[in-house]
Amino acid sequence: MSSLGNILLKEIKELMTPATFLPIIIIALVFGSMGGVIGGIEEEFQEPPTIALINSDNGKFSQIAANVFNQTSDVQFYSSDINDKNEALSNLKEKEGVALLVINQNFSSDIENGKNGTFEIYWVMQGGGILDSLSSSVVESLINFVDTSITKELISRNNGSINTTFVLKPTTRNETTYFKDKELKGISPGEIAGFLSQQSTFIPIIMMMIIIMAGQIVISSMALEKENKTLETLLTLPVKRTSIVAGKIIAAAIVGLILVVIYMFGMSGYLSSTLQLQTSATGASSFDLSLNSIDMILIGVVVFVSLVAALALCMFLGTLAKNFKSAQTLTFPIAVLVIIPMLLTMFKDFDTLPLTIKALLFGIPFSHPMMAPRALLFGDYILVFAGLIYVSIFALIMIFIVVWVFKTDRIVTGTTKFNLNKIFKKKIK
């Protein structure tokens, strides 16, 4: 073999390790599953939107609008009685529809008289992710198409004195959005999604940074103890193993707490400037989406408990590290566990995910600090408290495992292989 071939073979053998391929395989799987979710949304987007329609007007223009909606949408409920609104809404929610469109009695006559005809739109928003508002944007485009059709009709009747502003925009909207049991008057799903998307990108990224940063500190500290051979000395001193574990976790948690305080300080400033959503158009009723002080404390607790869980998990991984270099590889599972919920919460709302993905998201302890702000914004305390309980249990189990590892040879030898044959044989006996 030539010298080049010899070196090439050695280099390839060194590089072809599970540590090289596992991260890429996991990332490929994550993006594959994300692609599946997004693909599902795309199919949903191509289907005609499910709507309910109440048309209490018999005029020409309401007829144009009704025709557009009937031809382009899946109209699950139709009525001409304005009093059927509640029935239409409950029907729509049951069928997971997008919007109830109400064409008022004076719709056509108003347009005939040069006034804007009014659509009452009751949006039913399923989730707050970037992809969740796609179906409502389809209905938005249908309403624009209705506008265009009416505009064409008005232009065809041109009698020489045309009000271009009115003709180009012959209708107005009175919008109300129902989202997670909240009634938000005067605001469209697009506006809510736009506001929430700031959170769904900003907050998960910050959480990802904090968890990876703190996790790396713990894993590296354990790895350095091993690499510098200070751990062996520490373990032979008159100090309990539980004290060593507790000392390390508490120290990391205190540092984590400082990180959380810095995070909360920045976040409260961010939220106070962006959470007050006010509508000023047409004197519509004002409303706000804000977190009170209890909500902020709850977010802080969820972040802190998740951080402790992350640190305990990192400490466990740190016990497997043989040196500082291997510690760098061991931070990868933490990064994956943070990136999955970050991407999922960015694109989709927890409520609108398929059950298996929902279970995956809930099972990852780092999802909860990412989901908590939005859940609290819409009063979903059950999700927040369930998450808090789950993450607390996860943290306790991890701490228990770390203490156990500290009491075994694994802390010194770093052995991770379990002899399954022996376990199996023992069980048979």
Place this chain on the structure above:
Amino acid sequence: MTAVEVKNLVKNYGDLIAVKGISFDINEGEIFGLIGPNGAGKTTTLRIISTLLTITSGSITVLGIDLKKKPEMIRKIISYLPEDAGAYKNLTGKAYLEFIANFYKQEKEKMVEKGIEIADLGTRINDKVDTYSKGMKRRLLVGRALMTAPKFAILDEPTAGLDVNNAQEIRNIIKNTAKKGTIVLLSSHNMLEVEYLCDRIALIDNGLIVEEGKPLELMNKYNAKNIEEVFIKVVK
């Protein structure tokens, strides 16, 4: 009088049997050497006696305390110096000794003073460990291991990697410590060191003790000029 008793000690790492049922005793005030090639089971034995690793089978008693049942009590009377041990790099030598002293109930200031005296690093004791040479680091660690006046000191290759002067100084420190009543168990590759330091030795090979006795007696028994020759003859 027997102070440390190792009986039929076995240690398995999965399918690998690192120590295959060794037995030996160490008397009070004695320096006992465990000698053998790499992978013979020396470090594993020392790690078990210093409570770092668990016993697969067999028993160890130190001054009447059962190691398997009461490892916490053993940790109060031993001091272990691992091979290639390190200290926290961001601490000064003195701060490191203070950190260790805080785990003991004895008077801390005196303990640290003793550690500084053994390490004999002069004003460099106030410098960060990161700036120390290998020899300085080892002297600090020997100071750390012996400042607590342990009843039983377990030293794994105490002079490994040191130059002649540093190694000689550390050997003298160990000898003086034993004279003051500390039981010493050490492992070494260096047969001359063992000859100089140890009252009794055990030769370990492939997880088994193949010979045991006083260095001079063993040399006579095998008609050898030194322990190295004894070892080669025994292993053959």
